[in-house]
Amino acid sequence: MIKIPPYLKKGDTIGITCPAGYMAKEKAQTCIDTLQSWGYQVMVGKTLGSQSKNYFSGDDEQRRNELQAMLDDDSINAILCGRGGYGVSRIIDQIDLTKFKKKPKWIIGYSDITVLHCHLNQKLKIASMHAPMAAAFNDGPNEFIQSLQKAITGKKGNYKCAAHELNRKGKVSGELVGGNLALLVNIIGTASDINTKNKILFIEDIGEYIYSVDRMMYQLKRSGKLDDLAGLIIGGFTDIKDTERPFGKTVYEAINDIVKKYNYPICFGFPVGHSKENYALKVGVDYELTISNKQVRLSEI
Incomplete structure (x- = not known):
């Protein structure tokens, strides 16, 4: 049984931390202002706009300690990750989830945060939120940012998109799991590896070569992750590249x-991924997926 963290109410505090790649603080200002306009307090961690001189938003210890502190701080009601990139895999095994297990809170983010979502799902059976992060607020008010606003207050997601020629029709329900394809492949065989049996799996990615996506999909297949799904959602695959000698198929065809x-x-x-079109999805929560000739609907149960 998946445990659902408490939903937010006006006056609650959202912590912002960057457990992976660096993010300049000014790029998160619109996010901070918007969260405050929604009625929340915002606690900004030192990893946002850190003085790090390399790729990360601080060394492993700094990022781990700040995430740990926010997980354990009773005054923080939800944690929004500033950005993804890379870095959570380096610290996930040093995070102590003892207190968090007793008093869970919503962890929000996507991309590299997929590691954290899967870890919470597999190890603790606690729901989390695959949703827009700080930079997404710079696109201005839109239905995807609004989906996050609704989701954190407990409103059930009910999303739809146009049909695609490669779709396979059907209607199923199940627990929703997934995230960034590269990270889902990266955690196979680790403590964060997820069980996909009878679940609705969603995947997305950015900046990969078509052959690399093909290789990662074969790894999911060979490891049995695709065998017993209830359903499969292919999200956005943005900024996909091809080799000088073409792969011969589009990424969706592959x-x-x-x-x-x-x-x-x-x-x-489906509108989930590294673009403006990125609905807030509750990982570990049950959804109904309906695929018809005219449209796709994903509805939280």
Whole structure:
């Protein structure tokens, strides 16, 4: 049974931390202002706009300690990760989740934060939120930022998108798991590795070569992650590159060649991923996926 953290109410505090890549504080200012306009207090960690001179928002110890402090701080009601990038895998095994398990709170983010979502799902059976991070607020008010605003207050997500020619029709329900494809592959065989049996899996990615996506999908297949799904959601695959000698297929065609043998419903092009079109999804929560000739609907149960 998945445990659902308490939803937020006006006056609650949202902590912002960067457990992975560096983010300049000014790029998060609109996010901070918006969260405050929604009625929340905001506690900004030192990793946001840190003095780090390399890729990360501080060394491993600094990032780990700040995340740990926010997980343990009873005055913080939710944690919004400033950005993803890379870095959570380096610190996840040193995080003490003893107190968090007793008093969970919503962890919000995507991309590299997929590692944290999967870890909480597999180790603690606690729900978390795959959703826009700080920079997304710079796009101005839109339905995707609004989906986060609604989700953190407990409103059930009910999303739809246009049908895709590669979709496989059907209607299923199940626990929603997933995130960034590269990270889902990266955690196979680790303590964060997730069980996908009878679940709705969603995947997305950015900046990969088509052959690399093909290779990662084969790793999911060979490790059994695709065998017994309730359904599969293919999200955005943005800034995808091809080799000088072309792979010969689009990224969606490459994915479809691998998954078309399965009998469960599959949709392509769902609005989740590294773009403005990124709905807030509650990882570990039950959803109903309906794929018809005209549209796709994903509804929280």
